[in-house]
Amino acid sequence: MKPENIELADKDETLFRPIYHTGTGFYVTLGILGLILLWALYMYVMQVRFGLGMTGMNQPVTWGFYIVNFVFFIGISHAGTLISAILRLSKAEWRRPITRMAEVITAIVLAIGGLHPILDLGRPDRMMNLLEAGRLQSPLLWDVTSITAYFTASTVYLYLPMIPDIARIRDRGGKFKWLYAFMAWGWQGTEKQKRVLNRAINILMVMVIPIAISVHTVISYIFSMTLQPGWHSTIFGPYFVVGAIFSGIAALLIVMIAFRKVYHFENYLKEIHFQYLSTLLLIMSLIWSYFTFSEYLTGVFGAEPHEMHIILYKFTGPFAFYFWGMILCNFLVPVIIISFKKLRTITGIFIASVAVVIGMWLERFIIVVPSLANPRLDVPIGIYVPTVLEWALFAGGLAVFVMGFMIFSKFFPLISVWEIEEGRTHGRKEVENRIESYLPGSS
Amino acid sequence: MPKWAMVIDLDKCTGCDACAVACKMENNVPIADPAEAQSGRAMFWMDMMTTTEGAFPNTVTKRVPKPCFHCDDPPCTLVCPVGATYRNPEGLVAQIYHRCIGCRYCMAACPFTAKVYNWYDPKWIDGAEVGNPDVSRRMVGVVEKCSFCSHRLMSVKETAHREDRPIMDGEYVPACAESCPAEAIVFGDIENEESRVYRLSRSYRVMRYGEDLGVKPKVYYLSRRTET
Numbered sequence: 082m083k084p085e086n087i088e089l090a091d092k093d094e095t096l097f098r099p100i101y102h103t104g105t106g107f108y109v110t111l112g113i114l115g116l117i118l119l120w121a122l123y124m125y126v127m128q129v130r131f132g133l134g135m136t137g138m139n140q141p142v143t144w145g146f147y148i149v150n151f152v153f154f155i156g157i158s159h160a161g162t163l164i165s166a167i168l169r170l171s172k173a174e175w176r177r178p179i180t181r182m183a184e185v186i187t188a189i190v191l192a193i194g195g196l197h198p199i200l201d202l203g204r205p206d207r208m209m210n211l212l213e214a215g216r217l218q219s220p221l222l223w224d225v226t227s228i229t230a231y232f233t234a235s236t237v238y239l240y241l242p243m244i245p246d247i248a249r250i251r252d253r254g255g256k257f258k259w260l261y262a263f264m265a266w267g268w269q270g271t272e273k274q275k276r277v278l279n280r281a282i283n284i285l286m287v288m289v290i291p292i293a294i295s296v297h298t299v300i301s302y303i304f305s306m307t308l309q310p311g312w313h314s315t316i317f318g319p320y321f322v323v324g325a326i327f328s329g330i331a332a333l334l335i336v337m338i339a340f341r342k343v344y345h346f347e348n349y350l351k352e353i354h355f356q357y358l359s360t361l362l363l364i365m366s367l368i369w370s371y372f373t374f375s376e377y378l379t380g381v382f383g384a385e386p387h388e389m390h391i392i393l394y395k396f397t398g399p400f401a402f403y404f405w406g407m408i409l410c411n412f413l414v415p416v417i418i419i420s421f422k423k424l425r426t427i428t429g430i431f432i433a434s435v436a437v438v439i440g441m442w443l444e445r446f447i448i449v450v451p452s453l454a455n456p457r458l459d460v461p462i463g464i465y466v467p468t469v470l471e472w473a474l475f476a477g478g479l480a481v482f483v484m485g486f487m488i489f490s491k492f493f494p495l496i497s498v499w500e501i502e503e504g505r506t507h508g509r510k511e512v513e514n515r516i517e518s519y520l521p522g523s524s
Numbered sequence: 525m526p527k528w529a530m531v532i533d534l535d536k537c538t539g540c541d542a543c544a545v546a547c548k549m550e551n552n553v554p555i556a557d558p559a560e561a562q563s564g565r566a567m568f569w570m571d572m573m574t575t576t577e578g579a580f581p582n583t584v585t586k587r588v589p590k591p592c593f594h595c596d597d598p599p600c601t602l603v604c605p606v607g608a609t610y611r612n613p614e615g616l617v618a619q620i621y622h623r624c625i626g627c628r629y630c631m632a633a634c635p636f637t638a639k640v641y642n643w644y645d646p647k648w649i650d651g652a653e654v655g656n657p658d659v660s661r662r663m664v665g666v667v668e669k670c671s672f673c674s675h676r677l678m679s680v681k682e683t684a685h686r687e688d689r690p691i692m693d694g695e696y697v698p699a700c701a702e703s704c705p706a707e708a709i710v711f712g713d714i715e716n717e718e719s720r721v722y723r724l725s726r727s728y729r730v731m732r733y734g735e736d737l738g739v740k741p742k743v744y745y746l747s748r749r750t751e752t
Contacts, residue, residue, distance in 0.1 A: 132664040133626070134643030139564030141637045143628040203626020203641070203665025210606040210625050221605035221629055307633040308599055308737050456637045458590065458733060459575040463564060 096494040099344050111487060114480040121477020124470045133203050135470050142453045142463040146471040147201035152300055152445045154194030160329030161187030162235040163293040166286040174512055175357055177504045178349040181497045183333050184239040189485035193478045195228050200474060220306045223299040231296045238285045244268050245499040297325040310387035311452035320372045324441055327365035331437035334358055338431045340495055349496050359430045363419040370412045387457055395451050403443045410440025527615040528672055529714035529742040531724040532589055536708035539587030543700035544570045550699035552655040554646035567640040569670040570700050592638040592670035593741035600630035616672055626665040635734050639669040673698035693719040
């Protein structure tokens with residue numbers, strides 16, 4: 082057992098490498114992203130200074146990029162915690178190198194997405210009114226509640242499984258020893274500590290699933306609780322959740338492929354992981370398409386005038402390009418690429434994932450804007466052209482996402498080291514026993 | 525408790541815009557740049573909905589004055605996260621400008637696009653900066669809308685209270701009704717069966733927008749045409 086362990090520790094050195102070695106490429110990228118962030122901050126200051134007139138929003142299109150990106154980012158955040166919780170819960174052994182990255186996505190993107198409604202406020206200075214004079218009857222307050230709960234749960238769920246790894250970095254010594262010593266919470270790896278940690282992770286992973294589902298459900302409620310045609314639909318809750326998991330898996334695949342390349346994780350993230358995850362992506366794509374089909378078929382078949390007006394506007398109006406782009410990116414591209422073994426290479430999966438992320442952004446746009454642009458009464462049909470300011474804040478949000486990931490990778494291993502090790506030491510035996518217990522004739 | 529309602533007789537309305545102008549002056553509604561107004565930032569509490577049907581030269585232009593409908597079951601107040609818009613016991617749907625956080629959820633929820641938003645710091649034309657001292661001015665980033673000139677109700681209430689009598693029919697009228705040269709806009713207490721509004725609201729010509737939504741709007745339109 083012992084010599085094998087030493088050999089394994091050497092193998093896992095790849096996972097610690099990014100923490101101790103930083104190339105110039107890292108600083109250059111960080112610098113560029115930092116500039117984008119500064120630009121976005123400057124633009125936001127302009128918006129606060131002069132008012133939301135600086136954006137492309139108007140009457141009747143009173144919501145634009147901020148709300149679209151809010152729904153989009155929160156959707157991406159479902160990658161993480163939800164997927165990792167489901168994989169952990171179902172004891173999928175191949176989860177081990179994936180869960181950490183998935184959870185990091187959630188924590189970072191949730192912070193970005195949760196900020197978006199505040200960017201959208203005309204009076205951010207009165208934000209605290211939400212707590213002081215908040216009406217729980219308003220769907221927006223449901224959002225505040227469930228996003229806060231999800232953020233708390235998912236950051237704790239990210240942190241707890243990190244403790245053994247942090248302790249390991251602490252024991253290796255080097256920079257920021259005090260930080261790791263503090264965050265490791267006195268972890269020594271005793272049997273009792275392991276038991277407590279496992280129990281805490283188990284409780285959290287069960288808790289986090291309903292919270293995650295509630296988050297995107299109540300986000301859809303913002304729209305479906307109104308009487309507006311195109312929004313007032315009972316299917317919206319599950320439709321949004323499915324879309325969220327769909328875009329989340331795609332984002333997770335992109336992150337995995339990117340870091341596999343940059344930090345040379347080929348030994349950990351193998352072809353098989355991408356095959357499995359892309360199968361999940363394919364399933365979600367089909368479920369999403371099924372929901373979309375149901376949503377539009379009922380609208381077209383019933384042909385209630387207002388509803389029909391908006392559906393036709395989506396099919397043929399100024400945003401038709403967005404609508405058909407969405408169908409292309411969310412259905413055709415991923416289904417074709419993942420269904421054929423020849424195309425299902427890592428590059429192919431990467432293309433499919435990028436398409437899905439773009440497609441899901443288009444989907445959020447096509448839900449938010451066309452309904453607002455076509456009010457019920459005979460007022461002029463709205464137009465919406467986002468300004469540079471809104472693009473800047475969108476770019477800023479994406480920059481924060483990448484920066485957050487890069488900085489995280491310089492402090493903590495992106496792949497859970499102790500879980501990989503556990504897979505080697507315990508996992509094999511456990512799976513063997515489990516299969517044994519499935520077989521007929523065993524007790 | 526009275527319940528204030530409005531009747532707009534489209535058969536009498538000439539589409540002259542006097543109501544919209546009177547409203548704008550009465551309520552200190554900011555003026556948008558022409559360019560801004562073109563891109564959908566014009567602010568009207570009383571909006572003249574204009575549609576043109578048919579091809580030139582056989583066109584029919586429809587003009588319908590549209591204030592806030594002060595629904596009895598308002599969809600906008602339901603969604604406000606901070607209670608900055610609410611329906612008071614007299615049926616007026618009111619805004620609290622100093623509480624509004626500017627999320628514009630009420631604008632998205634209103635089926636009649638009755639609410640307007642302060643996209644910029646408010647501007648007025650030269651000489652009109654002083655405005656009506658009875659109406660508070662709004663700041664950038666808040667939602668506002670027709671209040672049925674509730675400041676007029678305040679002063680009418682005070683007078684009636686001082687003289688120890690109920691408010692008489694036609695004593696409290698908003699600026700649009702007062703300024704209408706065709707007397708197409710009638711305003712009053714719809715719970716009072718003696719009032720003109722009550723009588724007109726029972727007319728066979730009556731129609732309301734959004735009746736099928738169950739929001740119970742309190743602005744009644746009268747028209748001989750089957751389609752307004």
